[in-house]
Amino acid sequence: MTAGVFNPPHLAPDFSLAGSDGSDITLARYRGKVVLLTFGFTHCAAVCPTTLATLAQARSGLGKAGDKVQVVYVTVDPARDDAAHMRDYLAAFDPSFIGATGTPDALAVVRRQYGVTAVREETGADYAIAHTSSIFLIDRAGKLRALMPFGHQAADFVHDVRLLLAA
Amino acid sequence: MRTVSTNLLERPRRLIAIGTSLLLLAGLGWAALAPLAVASHDQLFEIPRGTYARRMAGEKIEILPPTIRLTIGLNDVLLLRNKDEVPHIFGPTLIMPGQSFSLPFVTAATYSFQCTAHANGQLSVIVDPNPAPGWQRLQWRWRKLTNPA
Numbered sequence: 001m002t003a004g005v006f007n008p009p010h011l012a013p014d015f016s017l018a019g020s021d022g023s024d025i026t027l028a029r030y031r032g033k034v035v036l037l038t039f040g041f042t043h044c045a046a047v048c049p050t051t052l053a054t055l056a057q058a059r060s061g062l063g064k065a066g067d068k069v070q071v072v073y074v075t076v077d078p079a080r081d082d083a084a085h086m087r088d089y090l091a092a093f094d095p096s097f098i099g100a101t102g103t104p105d106a107l108a109v110v111r112r113q114y115g116v117t118a119v120r121e122e123t124g125a126d127y128a129i130a131h132t133s134s135i136f137l138i139d140r141a142g143k144l145r146a147l148m149p150f151g152h153q154a155a156d157f158v159h160d161v162r163l164l165l166a167a
Numbered sequence: 168m169r170t171v172s173t174n175l176l177e178r179p180r181r182l183i184a185i186g187t188s189l190l191l192l193a194g195l196g197w198a199a200l201a202p203l204a205v206a207s208h209d210q211l212f213e214i215p216r217g218t219y220a221r222r223m224a225g226e227k228i229e230i231l232p233p234t235i236r237l238t239i240g241l242n243d244v245l246l247l248r249n250k251d252e253v254p255h256i257f258g259p260t261l262i263m264p265g266q267s268f269s270l271p272f273v274t275a276a277t278y279s280f281q282c283t284a285h286a287n288g289q290l291s292v293i294v295d296p297n298p299a300p301g302w303q304r305l306q307w308r309w310r311k312l313t314n315p316a
């Protein structure tokens with residue numbers, strides 16, 4: 001793996017959030033797929049667009065196997081990221097990407113379970129949020145197997161996802 | 168008579184000096200050119216059992232330094248292990264009790280991770296390139312010799 005690997009792997013903490021497709025999002029729903037879970041906000045200027053573009057490129061690079069990959073993007077900014085806005089935003093990268101939002105408390109619980117931080121940096125309408133930029137790799141059995149730090153190329157995701165799909 | 172006696176004494180001394188210099192040069196040559204080998208690529212940091220309880224008791228415990236230095240091809244895998252009874256944010260991630268997290272690096276660069284275990288919230292990992300034969304390799308071996316940790 002090119003990502004950082006957890007040993008032994010544990011079941012990824014599940015959650016129930018409002019999906020950008022209008023349904024309830026749980027990880028259990030994606031058993032049988034590799035889930036690439038990441039946290040961010042749609043007004044993010046640099047990190048999130050880079051991550052999502054990389055994941056879209058990776059999914060495309062996987063060819064047919066890309067159908068067995070689900071990207072889940074959990075917002076850290078529920079005030080601005082409602083389901084409809086997330087759907088439109090994510091569709092620009094890959095229409096299969098799913099956004100997840102919820103109450104601030106529900107999202108804080110999910111972040112705590114994954115050790116993710118999100119700190120509002122400015123006041124005013126155009127605030128930014130400093131947030132964990134790593135991507136969690138969850139296998140087809142729902143186990144949290146690895147964490148890819150920000151900055152990796154699509155080829156690294158293709159490599160690691162193939163390993164998870166083959167396992 | 169006196170001159171002959173001095174020459175007889177100086178000759179072995181000179182031979183010893185030449186021999187020592189040659190050995191030193193050979194040693195330097197080896198240190199500068201011989202391939203570097205390590206038993207493990209892992210740079211291990213471990214949270215000992217009882218860390219959470221000690222922190223709760225007010226003890227200040229720093230396990231990860233604010234900056235970690237790794238070298239490609241040598242110690243290029245950051246291995247974090249949680250031997251405590253509770254989950255810990257350790258470096259770039261949350262690690263469960265009894266779990267380890269192994270993060271390989273393949274590109275020399277400075278990496279910055281958010282890490283709530285540090286007062287400034289940041290962990291820097293500086294990854295140096297593999298030392299090239301010559302001066303760099305010599306420097307690396309010298310550092311290893313003078314600072315094995």
